[in-house]
Amino acid sequence: MTESVAAAAAWRELARRRVGVVAVCRVELRKLAAQVPLRFAAAVCLVAPFAFAAMLRVQQAVPADTLFGRWVHASGFAVPLVVLGFAGSWGFPVLAGLVAGDLFSSEDRYGTWKTALTRSCSRFELFAGKTAAAMLCTVGLVALLAVTSLAAGLLEAGDRPLLGLSGNVIPAGHAAGLVLESFGLALVPTLGFTSLALLLSAASRSGIVGVLGPAIAGLVMQLLSLVGSGEVVRTLLLGTGFDAWHGLFASPAFDRPAGQAALVSLAYILLLLGGAWVVVRRRDFAGASPEPRRRWLAPGCWGAAAAAAAALLAVAAPLGPPTVTAGRLDAAITPAFTSLAALQQRELGHELGGRTSMKVLTTCSRRGASTPYRGPGDDWTCAITAVAPDLRQLPLNYDVDVRPNGCYTAHGPTSVGGSTLRGRGAGKLNPLYAFDGCFED
């Protein structure tokens, strides 16, 4: 055997001692666990739901402008859903930034890239291990938030059944499962924001950009979803996935938004992580720092590209069929009102003989809008006519605020009673006074 062949054989033997992504992931998890941002995020996930529940108890006021907000004192399962609503607006992008936004850039700040790269692991193993650690931490924190907010809700209001988004009553066991499933659905876009944080961290080499970037992107996406009424851009936005859980609480439940959100989030994850890997793989750790002017060139280009993309999406926002139409709203409000009216009567101790005994007709339109039968806004009016079994008609006008994500809040006239019931159901919320719902977009 020649010398070179012997050396090659020896190296093959040494090469078997590969480090592996799991080992790198464990290293990164230990590093993350030793740092303040992750500890802070974990502390917030652990404490914030209980603090929120305690605040609700002290104030007695309810966050009525949030889905399930008016039911936080009525069912323990409403609290985690309110928390999920807040978290989806800005909490999860911030969480993703805290977990992953400094993962690559901290190696630049501490000058430890060369320390890590002069060990036996490959660049890919380092990248994949860091990515896996960030994803695991994200999953862990979202799961922690789900568990603590569910526990806080149960402590605050007990395990009474939850009123769904079509006026349907969801029993406690099923509601608990749906709450956990909702957090699971919200996890998918959160992992997309984690991927964004990883890309920003690797590309900008700045912890500030990596940590704040996902939060800013989340806000921009929210603004974009408010700009136009078209379905195309809304579907393509990563943040839209945070609303995918609404369909679970409707009757019948709809899962198309969840499927769409999963696909869109997966596409974001693949694209963003692919970009981050290209940045890390191509990087030369030659030690030559660019001139001050050039140092800002790359982040500047990235910022300009992001702004251009946002502008393009804003222009394209009206494209596609509208999410909110009078027909969809009619179709959503009719069964919701029917169920809620039946519930109200039951709470008051009246026997109606089942929901089929009452017919409801709904006609919705916008007051004074240039597009009277479509688009989100707080100027919708729904004329609901309830026809009792004895053919007595009860005309009601509801003011409806319809949001771009297909959820609405309907405020009833005084003729349906006050916010709480009187008589036999005294003290309970009047389900017809105001109610929330969502329809499939």
Add this chain to the structure above:
Amino acid sequence: MPSSATLQRTAAVECRALVKQFGETRAVDGVDVDVERGQVLGLVGPNGAGKTTLLRMLLGLARPDAGTIALLGRRLDTNDPRLPDGVAGFVEEPRFYPYLSVRANLELLVRLDGGGARPIDGALERAGLARIARQKAGGLSTGTRQRLGIAAALIREPLLIVLDEPASGLDPAGARELRALVRELARDGVAVLLSSHDMAEVEDLCDAVTILRRGRVVWDGPLERLRAEAPAAVRRLETSDDARALSLARKLPRVRIEPAPDRGLTVSAGGADLDRLVLHLAVAGIAVRRLEVEQTPLESMFFTLTEGPR
């Protein structure tokens, strides 16, 4: 490690025609470097000579624009520059995770090396860090970080160790311990490639020297040959009458003497010629008040090679 026997017969470093370019500047320009097992090679050159860039390429941190690198007989793949087992080292100041302890840093690095029973305690002991193993790395002085860098290299049980100015930041005692450690490693058959500005350190430690200037090798070979080719040492001479001493010395063969920029004279002469100069000065009634080495022969050679016209 069963492969050691084979690896012992293989050159530790074989670089051929290495090139690294930054824009218009060729930081490394066609450099060949060879290090044998058990050899200590000093990589010497002024700032900007390309030493650190060369070491970065050897450690897989920077991709060469041309040329090949083989470490312990294995050609480094520039597309997947995973550092081979048996190779360890650091470039510039070694850096660590400041929020972790000295020991925790080493434990993480062991995991990045594939785990297994690595001699963390032994490495801490050899690097003189056993007493501060629990201290956070963020509070370490430059010299202590340098020691930790050496410990981090030792836990890889290296057959080749690459050190970039390892004594920088160390106090005299630390530098002495480091030199003893490098000698010990070389005795154990470990190849050592170290860069340095300090010719005295190189002279003390190295078997062979490669001198770089503006990215190119201007001299390489065994230290003995460098010594043989080196000019005489440059000495500072101060006398009771420097003007007369200058005039007298200029008449002597093989003695080069010039007025020093501040005061006194600088003399370059071999041992016997220097003796003769001192005797002549005494006979002429000129007292020698100070005669000390300003540049060793190797330093003189270094300056000749790196500062002279090329």
